[in-house]
Amino acid sequence: MTEHYAPGLEGVIAGETAISTVEGGLRYRGYAVEELAAESTFIEVAYLLLKGELPTQEDLADFEAVLDESVDSAVEICDLLSQIPVHTPVMDVMRTGISIAAHYDPHAEDDHDHADADLNKALHLMGVIPLILAFWHRHTQGLELGEPDPERSYAANLLSLITGKVPTSLEEKAMDVSLILYAEHEFNASTFTARVVTSTGSDLYSAIVAAVGALKGPLHGGANEQVMAVLEEIGSADRAEAWIRNALAQKRRVMGFGHRVYKDCDPRAVYLKDYCGQLAERRGRLELEQRAEIIEQIVWNEKKLPPNLDWPSARLYHYLGLDVPIYTPLFVVSRVVGWSAHVIEQSRDNRLIRPRSRYIGAEPRAYVPLSERD
Ligand code: COA
Numbered sequence: 001m002t003e004h005y006a007p008g009l010e011g012v013i014a015g016e017t018a019i020s021t022v023e024g025g026l027r028y029r030g031y032a033v034e035e036l037a038a039e040s041t042f043i044e045v046a047y048l049l050l051k052g053e054l055p056t057q058e059d060l061a062d063f064e065a066v067l068d069e070s071v072d073s074a075v076e077i078c079d080l081l082s083q084i085p086v087h088t089p090v091m092d093v094m095r096t097g098i099s100i101a102a103h104y105d106p107h108a109e110d111d112h113d114h115a116d117a118d119l120n121k122a123l124h125l126m127g128v129i130p131l132i133l134a135f136w137h138r139h140t141q142g143l144e145l146g147e148p149d150p151e152r153s154y155a156a157n158l159l160s161l162i163t164g165k166v167p168t169s170l171e172e173k174a175m176d177v178s179l180i181l182y183a184e185h186e187f188n189a190s191t192f193t194a195r196v197v198t199s200t201g202s203d204l205y206s207a208i209v210a211a212v213g214a215l216k217g218p219l220h221g222g223a224n225e226q227v228m229a230v231l232e233e234i235g236s237a238d239r240a241e242a243w244i245r246n247a248l249a250q251k252r253r254v255m256g257f258g259h260r261v262y263k264d265c266d267p268r269a270v271y272l273k274d275y276c277g278q279l280a281e282r283r284g285r286l287e288l289e290q291r292a293e294i295i296e297q298i299v300w301n302e303k304k305l306p307p308n309l310d311w312p313s314a315r316l317y318h319y320l321g322l323d324v325p326i327y328t329p330l331f332v333v334s335r336v337v338g339w340s341a342h343v344i345e346q347s348r349d350n351r352l353i354r355p356r357s358r359y360i361g362a363e364p365r366a367y368v369p370l371s372e373r374d
Contacts, residue, residue, distance in 0.1 A: 006318055019186070033180065034267065043153070047059065050122055068150055078139075078145065086139070091362065092237060095213060131161065156175075163321055177272065179333065182313070183335060199353040201352065221335075222264035228317075229256045257311065263304075264306060292312075302369065
């Protein structure tokens with residue numbers, strides 16, 4: 001057997017996908033993500049990713065109707081979640097909530113071959129995940145959870161469920177754009193996790209629970225929360241240069257910078273930065289944008305590392321009045337679509353994912369009975 005070893009699987013083609021590509025800019029099913037962000041909505045993009053084509057108005061209405069049905073089961077899920085200790089981190093509650101959601105899906109046992117089984121499970125999750133997040137966030141603050149308004153967009157409902165306030169049209173659009181940009185990104189760590197779980201013949205819920213676990217890490221989805229901690233630690237624009245030069249001199253890893261695939265520019269970060277600027281101006285927070293700009297320039301000049309999507313999204317969520325502990329859970333709200341699309345794709349043309357390892361352990365040796373060991 002020829003041995004191919006790439007630490008971290010860097011550069012390895014580990015499977016085929018028709019869902020998205022990062023070659024020549026990010027495209028979902030062939031459409032440039034910037035065009036989708038400008039022209040469409042998160043729900044249209046979800047349909048595109050899950051079903052392969054953009055929906056007609058009728059398709060979209062049917063899709064939304066299935067989504068709305070799942071909202072009822074959220075009451076039982078949230079009831080169970082209310083038993084969890086209140087200091088439990090939100091990402092852990094998301095993981096548990098998704099696992100519980102499986103028990104309230106009457107079709108949870110339908111296997112991958114059943115027509116639309118995985119699509120319906122994905123819609124069930126898209127319906128309940130915002131409620132799980134908003135419930136937990138409000139519950140820990142002693143606040144009641146409101147109800148989604150079927151007349152509002154997914155993004156507007158998400159924001160109003162969390163904050164209890166109806167968003168402005170700019171806030172709604174900014175959230176919608178961030179959901180679109182976070183929805184899918186080919187074989188990233190959490191998506192690959194979901195595909196590995198699916199490849200064993202396991203179910204969509206198990207794959208998504210595992211993906212949430214992978215997303216939680218600070219080198220993946222957890223970075224957006226760490227970005228805000230960095231910006232707060234810096235404190236003001238006039239301290240930014242000294243802070244970042246010191247951090248780089250100490251070989252500190254600057255959260256929100258660098259990417260395994262994008263070496264020159266993450267197009268999602270470029271796109272979202274514009275919304276940060278618009279919201280910062282409305283909020284009178286342009287100083288925070290200046291702070292971020294100084295860091296960006298110096299990290300690029302010194303390390304040639306571009307900002308990734310987590311860099312602007314942390315500021316965007318901050319301007320939307322959202323608390324830091326829900327930033328990575330918001331990533332889940334969106335990425336559940338990409339994960340589900342990959343579960344569907346993997347199960348349609350499955351082969352067990354089972355690589356080899358290179359052994360670097362002890363040479364063969366004889367067992368010494370316990371009684372004879374020193
Ligand atoms: N800050 C400072 N240096 C960084 C860096 C960062 N954010 N990201 C990478 N580097 C440096 C590494 O120190 C390393 O330098 P060296 O060769 O002098 O040792 C080099 O760039 C390569 O880094 P490496 O960790 O091997 O690259 P990777 O492809 O494995 O890592 C990430 C990709 C995303 C894990 C990495 O860039 C990172 O940790 N970023 C911060 C976390 C983050 O924002 N994650 C969200 C990703 S969307």
